[in-house]
Amino acid sequence: MTVGSISFHAAADALAGDGWCVVDDLLDASQVTALAAECAAMHDASLLQPAATGAERKLSTLRGDRTHWFATGAMSAPQQAFTDRLDALCGVLNRELMLGLVECESHYAVYRPGAVYARHRDRLRHSDARVVSAVFYLNADWRERDGGALRLYLADDAHRDILPQAGRLLLFLSERFEHEVLPATRDRMSIASWLRRRSSGVPL
Ligand code: OGA
Ligand code: MN
Secondary structure, eight states: OOHHHHHHHHHHHHHHTTSEEEESOSSOHHHHHHHHHHHHHHHHTTOOEEOEETTTTEEOSSBOOEEEEOOTTOOOHHHHHHHHHHHHHHHHHHHHHOOOEEEEEEEEEEEOTTOOEEEEOSSOTTOOOEEEEEEEEOBTTOOGGGBOOEEEEOGGGOEEEEOOBTTOEEEEETTTOOEEEOOBSSOEEEEEEEEEEOOOOOOO
């Protein structure tokens, strides 16, 4: 068994228990660096679009990031390596928790200094397809004073702040947890992904 599948096994236990966890060994350092370099280069080339929220994908004041969706069948090598690992995670979660995950969707996101994503839940109103939210961070040498934590709201309004440190993957159940992105003092890069099941198609 590889190191990855051991930590995926632990992640399955954590999702079944607390409903969230952090995995720090999804990819090796060179793969993380390749993703960060690609995201930064695409942002510099103005290839990221102002993010939208909700079914109508309206431009939003709720969030200030710019995004680029990974295109199925046309991914760069770093994007494919990342997606392959998430697909492997889906396999473990399906075997151990019978979640019925069939695919993942992912986008790069860049938050300029001061940009936020206000408190929200990831489950879309018109679809129950998103089961697990997975946020992967691409920022080398992130310190607490840089801000930019992902604030995850737990029961009774307790919360945990997760720093967007390169190589860190945060997993949580999309339906259960509200969360927000706090402002940072430097550019903040992430990949936001959702592990999806087939939507029931029933309006929620
Ligand atoms: C999102 C989100 C968090 C992050 O895109 O829905 O909550 O830390 N992103 O980038
Ligand atoms: Mn979110």
